[in-house]
Amino acid sequence: MRESLFKKELLSVLRNKKLLIPIIAVLFIPVLYSGMFLWAFWDPYDHLADLPVAIVNQDKGADFEGKELQLGNELVDKLKESGDFNFKFVNKEEGYKDLKNQKYYMLIEIPSEFSSNATTLLDDHPEKLKLVYVPNESYNFLSSQIGETAIEKIKSSISEKITETYAETMFDKVTELADGMGQASDGASKINDGAAELKDGSSLIYDKLSLLADKSIEFNDGVGKINNGSKELVAGSKTLADGLGQLQEGQNTLKSASDQLKAGHEQMAAGIHQTKEGLGAVNEKLPAVVAGTEQIGAGAKTLSTSLQQWQSEAQKVNGGMAVLQEKLQGLIGQLPENSPERLELEGALNQLKTGTAELAGAAGQLANGGNEIAAKIGELNTGQKQLQQGVNELAKGSEKLESGAQEISKGQNEFQAGMNTFSEKFADAKAGADQLANGSTVLAGGLGQLQDGSAAFKDGTAQLKDGAGKIADGNATLYDGSEELASKLADGADKASSVNANDDTFSMMAGPVKVDNEKINKVPNYGTGFAPYFLSLGLFVGALLLSIVFPLREPAGVPKNGMSWFTSKFLILMGIGIIQALISVLIMFVGLKIEVQSVPLFIFFAIITSLTFITLIQFFVTTFGDPGRFIAIIILILQLTTSAGTFPLELIPNFLQPISAFLPMTYTVSGFKAVISSGDFSFMWHNVGILAIFIVLFIAGTITFFTGMHKKRFAAAAVSE
Template sequence: MIPSPTLPWFELARFRRSRLTRAAVVAVMLVPLFYGAMYVWANLDPTGRLDHVRAAVVNHDQMVEVTGTDGAAQPVAVGRQLAGNLVSNDADDNYDWVLTDAKDAQRGLADGDYKAVLTIPENLSAAATSTSGDPTAAVQGQLDLQTNDAVNYINGTIAKTILQAAKGALNAQVTETYLDNVYLSFSDIKTSLSDAADGASDLADGADRLSSGASDLADGATTLADGAGALADGAGTLADGNRQLADGATELDSGAKKLSRGLSQLESSTLTLPRDTRRLADGSRQVADGTAQVDRTVQAFTQGILDATGTADADIDRLATTLRTLADQCRADGAPAGVDCGAIEDAAARAGDLKTFVRDVRGQATSAGQQTRQLADGAAQVADGNAKLARNVPALVGAIGQASDGADRLTDGTSQLREGAVAAAAGAGRLVGGADQLADGSRKLADGGDQLVDGADQLSAGALELSNGLNDGSDKVPDYSTSERDQLAKTAATPIEDAADRVNPVENYGAALAPYFVSLALWVGAMAIYLLLRPLSARAIASTTGSVRVALAGYAPGLALSVVQVVLLLVVLQGVLGVQPADEPLLVGIALATGAVFTAINQMFVALFGGAGRFAALVFVSLQLTSAGGTYPIETAPPFFNVLHDLLPMTYTVHGLRAALAGGSDGVVRDFLVLGLFTALALGVTVIAARRRQTVTVARLHPTLQV
C-alpha cells in the first residue's frame, strides 16, 4: 500500500530540468513564509505604535475659579489639564496628540492627516466644578470625539478606547479632588461639633448665671418700681422748674436781641475809627516834631540870653561906677558945653533899674525855655499816645465785631434755650406720665424676671443635654489625616480597579493573530503546491499501480514541500519576528499536522475536480477563514458561521496553534484527532478520484471545462 520511493520521486524529478523549474519549487516552499511572516509582522504590535498616529486636540474650555476650603479663589482649568495629559503622554499606546485650532483639525481629519479630533467644550471646567454649588445647576461635561471611517474604521474604536481611558483618569482625578474636600469637611464638621458642644456647655453655664441675674433683675425691678414713683414726683417738680426756666429764657432772649442790635450799631459806627485814629496819630506826630523844633530854637535863644546876661550885673555896676566917676569929673572939671553932668549922674542912678530889667529878661527867658520844654514833652507824649491808640483801635473794632457776632450767636442760643426750656417743660410733663408707666413696667418686669429664672433653669438643663449630644456626635464623626484623606479619595474615586489577568498570555497582537495567519499561510502554501505539482502522477495512473498508491504518490511530494514550508515559517516567526511559543514541540507538531491536512485537502480538490478544484479550494478557505474565530470570538459572528465553526479543519488548526503559542493543552488531543480525521477523509476522497482517473471515459477525453 505504501508507494515506492520512485513514484513520488518521479513527480519531483521532473522539476530538475532547468533552473526555472527548480526556482518554482523553491518559490512554492516560500509562499507560506511570505503570507504568514508578512501578516504576523504587519500586525505584530499595532497598539504599541499608536504614537505614530497623529490626532488633534481643540481646547475651547474656559478656566473658572472656585472658592477653596480656606476661602481663597482657586483657578480650575480641566480642559487644559486634559489636553496637557494627552499631549504630554509619550506612551506607545497613545496617539501623537497635537494641540491645534478647530479649522486645522477639521482639515486634517478630512484629508487623513489627523486620525481623530477631540474637541473640548468651553464649559468643561464649569461642568466639572458644578457639583460644588447648587445641585440643580450640576451638569455633565461633553467631550466631542470625531473620527473618519472613510480613512480607517478600526481607528475610531481605538480612539474611543483611548478617550475612555483619558476620560476615566480625568473623572477619577476630579472625583478624587471632590471627595478629598468632602473628607476634609468631616474634620471641619467634627471641629464644629466639638466647638458647638463647648458652646452648649458655655450656654449652660451662662443659663445658670442668667437665672441668678434674672433673680437679681426681679429684685431690681421691684426697687425700680418704687424709684419710678419717686421719679414721677420729682418729674412734677422738674416740670414747674422748667416752666420758670422758660419764662426766664424768654426775658434773656429779649435782652440778648437788644444787645445784639446795640453792638451792631456800635460796629457800624466804629468802622472808620481805625482810619481816623491813624490820621490823628500822624498829625500828633507832626505837631510833636514841630514843637520839638520850636523847643530847640527857644532853648538856644534862652541859652544865648543867659550867656549874654551872665555878667550884666557886674558890667552895669562898672558902668554905674564909671558914670558916677564921669559925673564927678564933669563937676570937677566943669562940664563941657552942652554936657549935663547931672544927666550923667541920673544915668548912673538908673543903673539899678537896668539891672532889674536884665534880671527880668533872664527870668522870662528861663520861663519861656521851661514852657517850650514842657510843650515839646507833652506833644511827644500826645503823639505816642495817639500812635498807641491807632494801633489798638483795629483790635477794639475787631473785638466789637466779634462781640456783635457773639451777641448774634447768643441771640440764637437764647432762642434755642427758650425753645428747649419750653420743650423741657413739656417733656417733664411727659416724664411724669412715663415715670408712672415705668413703675407699672417695672412691676411687670419683676414678674417677668421670676419667669426668666424658671426659663433659664430649663435652658441650662437643655444646653447641658445639647452639649452631651454634640460631644457624642463629634466622637462619631471621623477626623481623617492628610494621608487617610488621600487614600479614601483615591479608593472612592476608583472603587474598582482593573484586575485583568490573562490566562496563557501572549506577548503582543501579532503573536495573538499568528495562529490565524499561520493557518492561512499554510493553506495558501498547500494551494501553491498543487499549482506546481500534479495531485495524481500521470505515470502512476497510466500504470497498473493501485489507486491508494497513486493517491499517496501524489500526496508525498506535496507533504515534503509542506514540511519545508512549515520549517521555514516557524524559523522566521521565532528567529526574526520574535514570536516565542509556550510549547515548542506542540507548535512543531500542530504546524506539521496543519500542513499535512491542508495539503491533503488541496490535493483532494484538484484530484477530484481538476482545475476547477482550485476554485473550490478558494471557496472552502473563505468559509474556513470566516468561521475559524481567528480574530473575534466566533459567538460574535452570525449563526451560519457558528454552525460551520465545528465542521471545518481550520478551527482546529487555529485552536492548536493558539495552545502551542500561548499555553494550555485543553482540547489539543481533539485537535490532532480531528485534523488526522480530515487528512484521512481527504486522502480517501483522493483515492476515489485516482480510481476514477484510472478509468478512461469520454468525459475525460473531451472535458467540458478545461482549466
C-alpha cells in the first residue's frame, strides 16, 4: 500500500538519527544562503562612513576678478561635513604610502593648480580642473566602484560652485553692459539730432539745386538768344562806334586784368628761376655722387677679387688638410686602439677636417656675395649716370623756360605799354572798331560753344538735382534709423539694468537642472534587491544537499508499483522542501524585516520555488545517481549567470542569454521580484505557470524512471504477493 510505504519512509527518517540530524541540518541550508548573505549585504552603503579614504590637498588657491578662490579648502570643508566616508586628510607622501599598505581603500588628490585652472574659463585655451582619484583595486574592487560614484558627486558639486562664481561675474558684466548701452543710447540720440540737421540741410540743398536747375534752363535759353544776337552783331559791328563810351569801360577792365596777368607772370618767372637754381645745385652734387659710387664699385670689384683668391687659398688649405689627414691617420693608426691619446687625436682631426670644409664653403659663399655686390653697384652707377643726364636736360630746359618767361614778361610789358597808348590815343578807336567787326565773328563762334556748354550744364544740374534727392531720401532714412537705434539702445539698457541677480540666480545658473528621482517599484536596499536571487539560490542548494543526506532511490520497503515508490519519496522531499521554504520566509520577515507586496503570495511562491528545485534534484539524482548531482551543479552554475539576479540579462555574453529561458531559476527570480517589489501579481502567476510545467515534467520523468526500475527489481516480489 502507498500509505504504508510512505509511513515506512517517514519512520526510517525519524528513527534513524544519522539520517534525521543531517536532514534537520539541511533544512537550514537555505537560511545560510539567503539569510546570512542578505544580512551581510543588506545595506552596505549605510556603513560607508566607516570606509577609510585619504584626502591630499595640494591646492595653492588663485585670484579671479579680485576674488580669492580656495576651491581646494572649500572641497575639504564639504568633505568633512558630508560624512560620506571616513575621510583622512594627510600629506601626499603619507597618503600614497598608506594607500599601498592597504590602510586606505582609495585616495583623492587635489592638485596645486586646482583653483588657478578655474580662472581660465575666458582664456583662449581654458584648463579643466583635475582631481586625481587613486583607488587600490587590489584591496577591494567594489570599493573602487563606490569611490567612482562618490567622485562623480564631488565633481558635480565643484562644477556647480565654479559655475556659480562665473555666473556672478557674468551678471556683474551685464550691469556694466547696461551702463555702456545707456551711454550708447545717449550717443545715438546725439547722432539722431545730427541726422535731423543733416536731413534738413539736404532738403535745403535739394531745394536750391532744384532752383539752380530751373535757372540753368533760363540761362541756356538766354545763351541761345545771345548767340543769335552775336550773329546780328557781326552785321551791326559798324554801329559799334556809337558805343565807344561803353568800350572805354571794357578797356579799363581789360587794363586791370592785364595788370593782374603781369603780376602773375612775375611770380611765375621767380618760381622758374628758383627751380633752375635748385636743378643747378643738384647737377653740381651729382658728379660727386657718381664718382663716389664708381669708387665703391671699384672697391667691390677688388673685394670680389680678394674673396675669390681667398676661396682658392681655402680650397688649397682643404686639399692640404686631406693630405695631412692621410699622414696623421697613419701616425694615429700606430697608437693603441681605443687609447685616450688615439681617441683624442681622432676627435681633433675630425674637428679640423670639418672646420676646413666649413671654411672653404664660407669662402665660396663670400666670393659669390662679393661678385653680386660688384654687379649691383655697377647697375647703381649706371642709374646714377642716367639720373645725372636727366638732371642736365632739366637744367637746360629750365634755362629755356626762364628765357621764355622773360620773353612773356617782355611781351606783357609791351602789351601794357600798348594799353597805355590805347588809352592815350582813344581817337584811333575807329580802326579798332573795324578790328572788332572781325573779332565779332570769333565771338559768335565762342558763343556757340558757350551754348553747347550751357546745355551740358543744364543736364548736369538736372543730374545733380536727382542726386541731391537721393541724398535727401538717404538722410531721411538715416534719421529714422538713428532714431530707432537710440530707442532700441535705450530699451536694451533698461532690460539689461532690469536683471537683478542674487544668490538664488547664481545657484540656478550653476545647477539649472534638478533631477527628481521618481522611482517606480522602489527597492529600499541591496538586501531587498538581491533577495530573489539569494532566496532562489538557497532553496536550490538546500534541495541539492538534501539529495546527499536522504536516499532518493532506495525505498524503505518493497513498493507496490512505480507510482507508490515515487510517492513515498516525493512526499518526504516535498515536506522537507516546504519546511525549508517556510524557515527561509520566517527568517526574512523576522530577522531581516523584509517588506513584500503580499505576504501570502510571497510564502506561496517560496513553496512553489522549493518544490520546483526538489523535483529537479529528485529527477536527476534518482535517474542518474551521483552524475545527476554533477548535472544539477552544472545547472546551478548556469542559473547563477543567466537568471538576471545580479546583472541584467542583456549584460551577459550573447551566447549565454538564450539558455536562461530553459532554466527554472530565471522564473523563480522573476516571480520573487514581482511579489517582493513590483506588485505585478499577474506576472508572478505567469512565472508560477512556467514553474508548474517544470514540476510536472520532472515528476513525470521520475515516475517513468521508478516504473521502469520497479519492473526490473520488484516484479517477482509483486507476483508472489
